[in-house]
Amino acid sequence: MTTPIRTAPGWLASVIGLVARLRRVIWWTLTFELLNKLDKRRLLRAFVIPRVRPEYRVEIRIPDYVRESAAPYQIEEFRELIERVDIRGKRILEIGSDYHMCSARLFQANGARAVVGTNMGDWRSDEALPAGVEIKVGDVSDVACPPESFDIIYGIAVLEHIADLEKVCRAIKTLLRPDGVVYLQGQPLWSGPSGHHVWYHPEPSAESAASAHGRVDVPVLYRFDQAERNPIPDWAHLVLGPDEMEGLLIRNGVPASHAAGITRFVYNLGDEKTGSSSNFQSAGAILDILAEFFDIEAERIPFDIDEERIHSSTKKNTYYRRALRRYSKEDLWTQGLRVWMRHKTESRAAFRIERDALESGNPASG
């Protein structure tokens, strides 16, 4: 008796044949996905900096005008500070005050003794400033105040805009009290995916659009903070020269005159954006400068990963790959920085801001 030979049904044989033919492709796709995941986990570890947060949320007094005018990050960054430092009775210097003076008003409303705001630009809302708050127009480095005038020096959305960071550090060193605290924040930094900071409207003029930060009355056609209005692919500004950028924008459908204006803004070709442009520095370079002058504690704010824009499942964004030749991976994925600083102290082994707000209760209730 002969045993019938069992053969796979026709459809199964076809599937096996197809898998055999595609095995290289399947193998590489799976390997890429695995590497990709490992890579991300490593990145995540690099960004998870242990931060001790108080168990409570500090109650912040928000004046009506600030409630109407502030951008959400202005409240968030103020909270970052106030949850770690007691501002009551303190003298505050602000670097780069906003159009509505929201941060300065928050300090005043929550118990600071005096607030001095600064900004290179003289544009300012007409709303009267409360007692104890003043604005000085000009570079913070030129502020005419006696040495050691301030307990807290604060600047948000500024780290990427300070053209001469070393000069500003020297000024801070002079103006800060021996036990004073500095809090600086900024984003997006030049080495991040949208570090070009594009903020451009062709009408009425590039200059007025460039000076429009914080103002709500100038419509901005191209802006880094809204994906649908950001015409520049992530990290492209780090590897393209101005001509290549202009060409890319035109190929992507941006009208030629807009493309020229955007390019001029991104690379500050007309040197029009004094004090308000990106300073072209990577996160690492900024930290190196700050650490030369102060004891620092820094938090890198990672890029909010958008899979579709960064890499498809088979290939990484080509600008990212090319930018890696010049910048560290960590810098390319750093969207922003929060930096705490104090005067250098030889004996202090590790930098740490005392959470005096925690010790002495809710600042707003004092």
Ligand SMILES: C[S@@+](CC[C@H](N)C(=O)[O-])C[C@H]1O[C@@H](n2cnc3c(N)ncnc32)[C@H](O)[C@@H]1O
């Ligand atoms: C993006 S704006 C941020 C303003 C504000 N802090 C806010 O939250 O909207 C950065 C500002 O920093 C100011 N700035 C840059 N360098 C400065 C300096 N050395 N002294 C004072 N202000 C400066 C610029 O004029 C610009 O208005």
